[in-house]
Amino acid sequence: MAVKSVALVAHDNKKKELVDWVSENQTRFAQLSLYATGTTGRLLGENLERDDIHCLLSGPLGGDQQIGAKIAEGEIDLLVFFWDPLEPQPHDPDIKALLRIAALWNIPVACNRATAEFILTSAYMTDDQHRPRKPDFSDYTGRKVS
Numbered sequence: 001m002a003v004k005s006v007a008l009v010a011h012d013n014k015k016k017e018l019v020d021w022v023s024e025n026q027t028r029f030a031q032l033s034l035y036a037t038g039t040t041g042r043l044l045g046e047n048l049e050r051d052d053i054h055c056l057l058s059g060p061l062g063g064d065q066q067i068g069a070k071i072a073e074g075e076i077d078l079l080v081f082f083w084d085p086l087e088p089q090p091h092d093p094d095i096k097a098l099l100r101i102a103a104l105w106n107i108p109v110a111c112n113r114a115t116a117e118f119i120l121t122s123a124y125m126t127d128d129q130h131r132p133r134k135p136d137f138s139d140y141t142g143r144k145v146s
């Protein structure tokens with residue numbers, strides 16, 4: 001299987017939508033290792049009756065950064081992040097950092113249900129051939145300061 005681990009994150013006004021979507025697709029998620037920020041993970045665990053979700057800290061307390069670190073370490077293959085386009089968040093820099101790290105490491109990101117559905121039903125989920133390569137940063141030496 002190409003995708004083995006998925007991070008699931010939702011802001012408060014989007015949590016129901018994420019929980020409903022994951023519940024409707026439970027069979028697809030059954031074989032996947034799930035990571036989530038604190039409150040999202042707790043709600044998913046209760047609704048899916050799964051006790052194996054890796055619940056990190058709540059987003060505003062550093063959960064987004066923990067997910068970002070796991071992406072950088074190659075532990076997460078797909079990010080489903082239903083962020084709220086109508087509500088300011090106190091930890092906006094962390095949210096931006098998470099989205100940046102996902103872009104940097106070539107992780108597919110679904111920010112709404114339509115995109116999540118598109119990815120979940122695509123060959124990317126199951127076929128190793130379609131898995132985008134991790135970028136090679138071995139030559140990266142940081143910004144030139146001179």
Ligand SMILES: O=C(CO)COP(=O)(O)O
Nearest residue numbers: 037038039040058059060
């Ligand atoms: O704030 C979040 C993502 O930015 C989500 O955090 P919770 O899942 O703890 O609500």
